Amino acid sequence: MLLYNSQLIPEAELRLTLTNRAFQFNDGFFETAIVADEKLRFWNDHVARMQAAAKALKLALPQTIVSGELETQLLELAKQNNAANYGRLKLKLWRGGGGLYTPETDQADWLATIVPATQATTTPLHIGTCETITTNYSPFSFFKGPNALLYVMAGIEKKEKGFDDMILLNRQQQVSELISSNIFWLKNNVLFTPALDTGCVQGIVGQNVLRWAKQTGIKTKEVYFDVASLLKADAIFSCNVTGIRSIATINGTSVRIDEDFIQQLREALQF
Structure with missing residues (x-):
C-alpha cells in the first residue's frame, strides 16, 4: 500500500501524469525516516527539515503535514505494510500542477512508501x-x-x-x-x-x-x-x-x- 496525498491506495493503482514536476524537473525533495516499535524515529526533526526545505523551494506544504496529522497516517501505512516494528519510510514531496520552468502552483503533492527492513549492521x-x-x-x-x-x-x-x-x-x-x-x-x-x-x-x-x-x-x-x-x-x-x-x-x-x-x-x- 501507498499513501498518496493522504489517500491509502494499492501500489498498482498509483497514477502520475507525464507532466508530473518531480519526473520532469526534479522539482521537490524527499525525506527518509525509520519506523521502529510503532514510532517514527526523530519525527519532529524530520518535520522541521521538511518545513525548511519547503521554504527554500517556495513550496506550500499540505495542512496534513503542518498540523501533525501525517504522523498518524504514516504509522497506519506502516501497519498496513507489516513495517510497524521496523521499516523504512520514504516521503517524496513535489510541486503540483504542470508548467515548464515557471510552475502553475506552489501547492505540494506527496507520496509515502514504507517497507519492512532489518536493522543496519554495526560493522566498522x-x-x-x-x-x-x-x-x-x-x-x-x-x-x-x-x-x-x-x-x-x-x-x-x-x-x-x-x-x-x-x-x-x-x-x-x-x-x-x-x-x-x-x-x-x-x-x-x-x-x-x-x-x-x-x-x-x-x-x-x-x-x-x-x-x-x-x-x-x-x-x-x-x-x-x-x-x-x-x-x-x-x-x-x-x-x-x-x-x-x-x-x-x-x-x-x-x-x-x-x-x-x-x-x-x-x-x-x-x-
Whole structure:
C-alpha cells in the first residue's frame, strides 16, 4: 500500500501524469525516516527539515503535514505494510500542477512508501575518497533531493572501487560528508563535523549527535578539514537514520576505533 496525498491506495493503482514536476524537473525533495516499535524515529526533526526545505523551494506544504496529522497516517501505512516494528519510510514531496520552468502552483503533492527492513549492521566501515564529484553548497544543499545525482555518481564510484562508503569533498578539497551519512570524528575530547557550508546534508541523526554532545559536556566544532586531518582522530564514525558506525580505514589506512564511545552514543540515541 501507498499513501498518496493522504489517500491509502494499492501500489498498482498509483497514477502520475507525464507532466508530473518531480519526473520532469526534479522539482521537490524527499525525506527518509525509520519506523521502529510503532514510532517514527526523530519525527519532529524530520518535520522541521521538511518545513525548511519547503521554504527554500517556495513550496506550500499540505495542512496534513503542518498540523501533525501525517504522523498518524504514516504509522497506519506502516501497519498496513507489516513495517510497524521496523521499516523504512520514504516521503517524496513535489510541486503540483504542470508548467515548464515557471510552475502553475506552489501547492505540494506527496507520496509515502514504507517497507519492512532489518536493522543496519554495526560493522566498522572501510571508506575511500570520492574523485568523481564534489559537493556544492547552495540554499538547497541541506536537504535531500535537488542534488541526488551527485550521490548516485558517488555510489557508482564506491561500487567500482569496492569501498563500503566514500568521503565526499567540496571544491576546496575539504571533507563534507559520506554518500548517505554525516561524518564525525573525535580528537582530544572534542567532537568535529564538517560545517554545513561545505555542502553536506543537514542530517537528522547528525543534529541529534550534536545535541547529545552538548548535553554531555563534549565540546563540538563544525569545521573545514582535509582528509589527512581525519587520520589523526581518536575515533571516526558515520551516522544516518539507520544507525551509527565506526570507520576502520580510509583509503586503506587504518584509523583508531573507540567502540566504547560509539556504543555510548548509540545507546543515548536509542539505536
